[in-house]
Amino acid sequence: MFGFLNGYFSNDLAIDLGTANTLIWARGQGIVLDEPSVVAIRQEGGPNGKKVIQQVGLAAKQMLGRTPGNITAIRPMKDGVIADFTVTEQMLKQFIRKVHKSGIFTPSPRIVICVPCGSTQVERRAIRESAFGAGARRVELIEEPMAAAIGADLPVEEATGSMVVDIGGGTTEVGVISLGGAVYSGSVRVGGDKFDEAIINYIRRNYGMLIGETTAEMIKKEIGSAFPGSEVREMEVKGRNLAEGVPRSFTISSNEILEALTDPLNSIVSAVKTALEQTPPELGADIASKGMVLTGGGALLRDIDRLLMEETGLPVLIADDPLTCVVRGSGRALDRMDKFSSIFTSD
């Protein structure tokens, strides 16, 4: 009966539960949390030792690949969906506790969570359940391309086609949006993680060196590029030599990283091309004159817009602050949750 009052006392939250990073947006406060989606779990000693959450977020990420035997650092999200249900729930609970002060009289928050548009019903249900488990009163799901488009200020409600390519950690989402609905949405499970993986494999194959995920990510951010540019940059990398078994350092150039990234980049390009093929001609014309918009961490890869421009022949733009587009869009949808219910997915 007094449900409408709860809105004044609880913080409603929009969550971008991403493979790489989790972002939380609170009504009236903006983005209040931006941390890696990593949980470190410690196994207590003794025969009946219980598991304890050691760290969540940034602190846990620094532990990735550097943990002793009794601690495991886990990334509970994989390919944009939940890989480990209980850990995800715990992680979400910790994140929500950081931003939503709970008390006896504060009601639990309403939560909007993004899901990849290619996720299955089971995966969506898992995300919904874990949000309920983390203390949500009501959970709405929003598809990532829609959230990204709203966050990038695209005219989603108008009768004009807007194309958004959200390259996240686990998935790349391509959506063509018009009149508040997705005309086309596609998802490929290629994203930042696959880039890192490709770099690791390339270095092992060509240099006989093993590097960790964190190093691979650093290489990608420093010298990774998606299109051959005029300047070639180099970077010194340290890893374990497979043949000798000892750490060695070596130098790698941006052109080599470009070569390493060819496969995952081709998947993204073909996903974009498929989307353009499936788009009705009127909307295709809108996209051709206005361009498609890149969001997500993958948009920060050097010259990825150039690659898509050359491959499609269309203008490609990078959104303002691409990393937070999705959560800002979800937050804006949350603000108008009552009037704007059509954009949430029903299942």
Add this chain to the structure above:
Amino acid sequence: MADDQDNTTDNVPSEALGNAEAQPVSVGTVLREARERQGLSVDEVVSRIKFAPRQIAALEADDFAQLPEIAFVRGFVRSYARLLQLDSAPLLAALPHAPAQTVLAAAENALPEVPFPTDYSSRKPNIIWLAAALVVAVALALFMLLNGSGSNAPSPPVEPQVKVETLELTSVEVLPDSAVLPVSPSGVSAVPAQASVTPASSVAAVISPEVKASVELSAPSLRIDHSAVQAMQKKPEAVPGSAGAIRMTFDDDSWVEVTDKDGKILLSQINPRGSEQNLDGKAPFSLVIGRATAVRLYYKGKQIDLVPHTKISTARVTLE
């Protein structure tokens, strides 16, 4: 294009310097100057950032009306600036900002939601309407019934009517047996149709069935008229009790309003063709009759000539 470049290389630098001091940075001018400094033509820019030449011209002229939404323009400026190796931050800052949350404003300006009729929803109101119509019909019937009997004796004249009908039926059944009338086979089927009576004779029928048979014989072409029968059931009782009895018969549809001494409206409705109205109340009555030519008015058994009271087609009569 070459001609354009020649023009600008000569006079733009001084102009731009003046501009930069006089007014805030014009994004288009900065981009155009940088492009010309690097010796790039518009076509080369087009081949790199894939925007149409007219869009590049519009941006360089700061003509934002020709460009898509501001979100796209910001991306456009960013990629153009990177092509020209400019720092995009000051240019983006100089761009008009996207008004906060225009994106979802359209949703709020939309029409209030009109549900599209599905099978289920279209049937539901029908039932409601039907029910409403039924209630109104019942209410009207009750009103008529009470109004008709209200001024008379409290007992409703329904029973006598039923009696009349049953009596009529029996008399009809008896009719062929009695063989008063030589009946042809077609005549037999005709008899039930004729089995009704003039109002006056039906009253007689209640009293004596034998008389009725003779009446039927003498009046072979009478019609069934239940309202008439009903009215005549009342009439013998009503006439002695009340001084003012108005009777109207309608040869055609006509609107009639009757008010009595106290201003109470006794009747105000359109009366269908062929119907009859009988009213009682306190005299004097004032009558307004819509189509006077189609109405025959009887007051205390006498026909009133409406012609002197008629203007155009409406008659206004006061009955003392």
